[in-house]
Amino acid sequence: MRSSTDHPPRLGTLALAALLALASGGCSGSGPELQIRDQRSDRVYVARPAVDGERVTLAWNHSIELTPWTETYEVRGEDLVLVEVTMESYGAGAPADTEGTTTVRDGVIHITGLERPLDAVRWVHSHDTEHTVSIDGATVVEPADIPHRSFAEIAVNGD
Numbered sequence: 001m002r003s004s005t006d007h008p009p010r011l012g013t014l015a016l017a018a019l020l021a022l023a024s025g026g027c028s029g030s031g032p033e034l035q036i037r038d039q040r041s042d043r044v045y046v047a048r049p050a051v052d053g054e055r056v057t058l059a060w061n062h063s064i065e066l067t068p069w070t071e072t073y074e075v076r077g078e079d080l081v082l083v084e085v086t087m088e089s090y091g092a093g094a095p096a097d098t099e100g101t102t103t104v105r106d107g108v109i110h111i112t113g114l115e116r117p118l119d120a121v122r123w124v125h126s127h128d129t130e131h132t133v134s135i136d137g138a139t140v141v142e143p144a145d146i147p148h149r150s151f152a153e154i155a156v157n158g159d
Contacts, residue, residue: 032078032156036133036141039122039151046133046140050075050156054136055083058121058154060129065089073121078156082116120155 032050037043052075059070067088073080087094087109100113125131125146133141133154146152 032158034075034135034154034156036146036152036154038146039153045146045152048135048140050078052076056080056121056154057134057137058123058131059134060123060126060131062087062089063126063129071121073118073154075156076117078158079117079119080121080154080156082114082118083112084114085111120153122151122153125150125152 030049034046034048034050034054034056035044036046038045054075055072056075057070057072059068061067062069065088069087070085071082072084072086074083075081088107090109098111098114099116100111102109102111104110123131125143125148127143127148130143131141131146131152132139132143
């Protein structure tokens with residue numbers, strides 16, 4: 001008489017195990033990943049599949065002007081392409097001469113059409129200036145999610 005441990009695993013059991021491994025990220029080659037991480041320790045705060053065309057917005061309050069500033073990037077392959085900057089005041093740190101189109105709407109300065117590819121977006125994270133990161137309008141990083149004065153970055157990593 002055979003015990004239940006003598007039988008080879010059934011196909012359904014193997015398929016279920018493979019699906020669980022895929023769902024948990026257990027297989028390599030799952031495609032590019034968008035990461036928000038610490039530049040020095042490589043601690044990852046957010047990791048998710050990178051999707052071409054999705055928009056990543058880094059927002060904060062300017063430390064001198066004390067007004068909102070946003071930079072919006074589009075994922076294109078393994079690049080983050082700066083496509084738009086918005087700010088309420090044009091002061092310290094604002095580009096004096098830039099490509100793209102500058103307009104003012106409802107008191108907000110918009111610089112669009114930038115098309116500047118970057119391998120990563122880097123900043124010193126500050127709770128004082130309230131840095132946040134959003135992906136397609138949904139906030140994924142609040143100021144307190146990353147330690148104050150950390151050297152942070154957003155990058156797309158290939159498989």
